[in-house]
Amino acid sequence: MKLHSSLGPNPRLVRMFLIEKGIEAERIHYDIIGGENRKSAALTAKNPLQTLPVLELEDGTFLTESWPICEYLEEVHPEPNLIGRTALERAEVRRWVRWFDQDVVVPMTMGFRGGGGRPMFEPRMRVVSPAAAEELTAMANANFVWLDGRLGDRHHLALGRFTLADLIVFCFINFGFTVGWTLPEGTANLARLVEQTNQRPSAKVWQDSE
Numbered sequence: 001m002k003l004h005s006s007l008g009p010n011p012r013l014v015r016m017f018l019i020e021k022g023i024e025a026e027r028i029h030y031d032i033i034g035g036e037n038r039k040s041a042a043l044t045a046k047n048p049l050q051t052l053p054v055l056e057l058e059d060g061t062f063l064t065e066s067w068p069i070c071e072y073l074e075e076v077h078p079e080p081n082l083i084g085r086t087a088l089e090r091a092e093v094r095r096w097v098r099w100f101d102q103d104v105v106v107p108m109t110m111g112f113r114g115g116g117g118r119p120m121f122e123p124r125m126r127v128v129s130p131a132a133a134e135e136l137t138a139m140a141n142a143n144f145v146w147l148d149g150r151l152g153d154r155h156h157l158a159l160g161r162f163t164l165a166d167l168i169v170f171c172f173i174n175f176g177f178t179v180g181w182t183l184p185e186g187t188a189n190l191a192r193l194v195e196q197t198n199q200r201p202s203a204k205v206w207q208d209s210e
């Protein structure tokens with residue numbers, strides 16, 4: 001198994017997931033700041049969207065999109081379990097992942113691409129105007145505050161244990177930190193979730209300078 005990987009929250013989500021599962025994968029690094037992923041014909045053949053991560057299986061199949069890759073890994077290696085052992089448990093974890101991906105990741109990343117990340121992203125893709133970027137960032141921040149209230153004084157978002165839901169939230173908050181964003185006022189519970197998740201051995205992937 002090979003993981004085509006780079007800087008950023010999506011590849012690091014999959015890297016953490018692999019470590020949590022105890023699955024070894026050779027890592028092939030792309031310099032996304034330099035646009036290596038956008039110039040590579042080999043990567044484009046694997047993923048026409050030219051984004052990372054891409055998981056390359058032994059039989060030559062390529063899987064793309066971070067949490068669907070995690071779903072695949074969970075199905076082939078169900079333990080240690082990170083997405084739920086029953087249909088009901090999985091629905092609970094996926095509910096958080098779906099909500100977070102749509103209501104936080106989308107405005108947060110679009111806000112970043114049209115705001116602070118504009119010099120890097122504008123030549124690569126359509127980005128929103130600076131004013132829209134500000135609004136999207138504010139929307140993501142408001143949703144972080146809402147999420148903080150849902151977490152309350154619990155240690156985990158779902159199932160009373162560490163799951164993909166905690167992992168995705170952790171990765172996108174950490175991504176924010178790497179680009180100068182800070183958690184908004186009223187998110188002390190999320191700050192605690194980050195601190196606690198940072199203690200996990202898999203969190204070391206965030207210390208790599210890539």
Ligand SMILES: N[C@@H](CCC(=O)N[C@@H](CS)C(=O)NCC(=O)O)C(=O)O
Nearest residue numbers: 008009010011032051052053065066
């Ligand atoms: N929806 C995709 C997003 C992938 C994505 O945007 N990856 C970023 C790294 S976090 C990337 O490849 N950025 C470089 C670029 O777009 O040129 C997923 O879940 O994997």
